[in-house]
Amino acid sequence: MKPRHHIYLDDEISCQLDALTAKPGTSKSAIIADALRAHFRRRGMREVDDLLKVRLDRISADQRRTARDIDVLLESLSLFIRYQFSLTAQIPAPDAAARAIGNDRFETFIDQVGRHIAAAESRSGKTVGEGTAL
Numbered sequence: 001m002k003p004r005h006h007i008y009l010d011d012e013i014s015c016q017l018d019a020l021t022a023k024p025g026t027s028k029s030a031i032i033a034d035a036l037r038a039h040f041r042r043r044g045m046r047e048v049d050d051l052l053k054v055r056l057d058r059i060s061a062d063q064r065r066t067a068r069d070i071d072v073l074l075e076s077l078s079l080f081i082r083y084q085f086s087l088t089a090q091i092p093a094p095d096a097a098a099r100a101i102g103n104d105r106f107e108t109f110i111d112q113v114g115r116h117i118a119a120a121e122s123r124s125g126k127t128v129g130e131g132t133a134l
Contacts, residue, residue: 007032 009017019027
């Protein structure tokens with residue numbers, strides 16, 4: 001047996017409830033029970049939202065710090081490259097030996113970057129595009 005409750009509603013809500021129960025197959029008890037269930041579910045969701053909010057705020061702060069760190073690294077790299085280009089003399093065109101040494105060094109550099117990326121991917125199981133750092 002269901003317990004009986006006595007509630008008081010203002011005139012506006014009472015008229016709306018009467019209008020909803022005018023359709024066949026609906027009752028005031030069913031409508032009020034559904035409304036209370038929905039209210040209790042939303043209340044529970046609010047508690048979950050409050051718990052997740054703290055974690056999401058923490059993740060957002062970490063993401064902002066990471067973005068700041070990446071900006072610092074990119075700026076440092078661009079400053080180093082600019083400095084290197086300013087101080088390094090251009091190799092004359094006929095000096096093929098110096099150009100060959102430069103090309104060999106560049107190829108070695110590219111190979112090292114490739115090895116670092118492959119090692120990072122094998123450690124984390126992610127590709128560089130998925131957030132793996134060198």
